[in-house]
Amino acid sequence: xxxxxxxxxxLHSCLNLAWVGEPVSAARLxxxxxxxxxxxxxxxxxxxxxxxxESVPGPRGGFHLARPVAEITLLxxxxxxxxxxxxxRCTHILRKGPGGDPDLDYSSVCAVSxxxxxxxxxxxxxxxxxxxxxxxDDVVRHSPEAPERVREALKR
Amino acid sequence: xxxxxxxxxxLHSCLNLAWVGEPVSAARLxxxxxxxxxxxxxxxxxxxxxxxxESVPGPRGGFHLARPVAEITLLxxxxxxxxxxxxxRCTHILRKGPGGDPDLDYSSVCAVSxxxxxxxxxxxxxxxxxxxxxxxDDVVRHSPEAPERVREALKR
DNA sequence: GCCCGGTTACTCGGATAGCACATGTCCGAGTGAGCGAGG
DNA sequence: CCTCGCTCACTCGGACATGTGCTATCCGAGTAACCGGGC
Numbered sequence: 001x002x003x004x005x006x007x008x009x010x011l012h013s014c015l016n017l018a019w020v021g022e023p024v025s026a027a028r029l030x031x032x033x034x035x036x037x038x039x040x041x042x043x044x045x046x047x048x049x050x051x052x053x054e055s056v057p058g059p060r061g062g063f064h065l066a067r068p069v070a071e072i073t074l075l076x077x078x079x080x081x082x083x084x085x086x087x088x089r090c091t092h093i094l095r096k097g098p099g100g101d102p103d104l105d106y107s108s109v110c111a112v113s114x115x116x117x118x119x120x121x122x123x124x125x126x127x128x129x130x131x132x133x134x135x136x137d138d139v140v141r142h143s144p145e146a147p148e149r150v151r152e153a154l155k156r
Numbered sequence: 157x158x159x160x161x162x163x164x165x166x167l168h169s170c171l172n173l174a175w176v177g178e179p180v181s182a183a184r185l186x187x188x189x190x191x192x193x194x195x196x197x198x199x200x201x202x203x204x205x206x207x208x209x210e211s212v213p214g215p216r217g218g219f220h221l222a223r224p225v226a227e228i229t230l231l232x233x234x235x236x237x238x239x240x241x242x243x244x245r246c247t248h249i250l251r252k253g254p255g256g257d258p259d260l261d262y263s264s265v266c267a268v269s270x271x272x273x274x275x276x277x278x279x280x281x282x283x284x285x286x287x288x289x290x291x292x293d294d295v296v297r298h299s300p301e302a303p304e305r306v307r308e309a310l311k312r
Numbered sequence: 313g314c315c316c317g318g319t320t321a322c323t324c325g326g327a328t329a330g331c332a333c334a335t336g337t338c339c340g341a342g343t344g345a346g347c348g349a350g351g
Numbered sequence: 352c353c354t355c356g357c358t359c360a361c362t363c364g365g366a367c368a369t370g371t372g373c374t375a376t377c378c379g380a381g382t383a384a385c386c387g388g389g390c
Binding site: 314318319322326330337338339342343347350 | 352353354355356357358359360361362363364365366367368369370371372373374375376377378379380381382383384385386387388389390
Binding site: 045055056062 | 320321322323324325326333
């Protein structure tokens with residue numbers, strides 16, 4: 001099970017956007033970590049569609065956070081990039097088994113499916129309980145100069 | 157982020173193996189749910205390598221659980237099939253950023269990486285706390301005839 | 313000096329290739345069971 | 352009737368195609384800033 005690299009990229013980009021406070025183009029965001037700019041752009045568009053970011057066209061345009069940092073959770077970003085569907089997908093395997101009901105929704109009955117879902121719920125709960133603001137605080141606590149460094153690196 | 161279908165297949169197969177108690181070939185296990193037998197065989201081999209199952213060659217051979225059901229966790233099966241590495245992979249993106257140290261191991265320093273790892277840890281903890289025995293009990297509680305049905309379906 | 317219009321450069325946004333991994337399939341080596349002959 | 356050896360069918364195990372989704376890239380539509388001219 002692999003999570004797309006884009007999650008890492010977009011999370012760091014959200015942090016950087018939070019520290020800058022003005023629209024930043026995908027190209028400049030990508031430049032910070034030497035990432036492929038067009039691809040990052042594509043992922044940021046997913047965040048726009050999810051309502052996490054807002055985009056500003058034209059010169060001096062770019063992306064900026066659509067909400068206060070304290071109201072953007074890690075789950076918001078992960079779901080926006082990776083999609084809403086859960087990792088474990090119940091294919092109703094039991095329907096074909098002995099005593100299986102072809103019309104029953106086993107995703108809520110099958111013990112295997114329920115256990116996997118519960119585990120995934122714990123994961124989601126953890127992600128939902130942590131906001132960009134929390135992560136930013138962590139970073140600042142460890143290296144207070146980080147935001148200023150990013151602002152400097154993003155200066156035109 | 158998607159988890160392979162094989163996880164669902166192997167989990168149900170482990171349950172069935174637990175209920176039968178004697179070696180069952182991959183072909184018969186696959187027959188229960190009309191799965192592609194060779195592919196299921198491939199996945200069961202992964203469980204053998206991980207020490208979850210044991211294989212018996214020759215006629216009357218097949219697979220059987222390598223340990224008591226109470227000592228096989230869902231995490232054991234998931235790790236065996238999906239691999240040990242975590243879903244979120246820290247690529248040390250910060251090394252390229254402003255003030256980044258090219259030799260530092262950011263997977264344990266970077267706040268983003270730490271948060272993602274913590275969430276994944278919650279997921280793993282949940283999976284590790286649930287054994288095949290627990291799931292089997294759940295099934296039996298809901299439909300006590302299930303094990304007997306499977307034994308019947310696997311009769312030669 | 314102020315305002316207005318045109319140009320321009322910069323931005324996002326979606327459509328388009330390339331590649332890796334999960335999925336699905338196949339055949340060969342090994343082995344234990346079953347059968348038959350011999351004692 | 353019991354024992355031994357052989358044959359054989361059945362099993363796992365790994366090597367071989369295929370499809371889907373992530374990764375990476377490009378170009379076009381739109382827009383706000385900027386500049387120059389006119390008032």
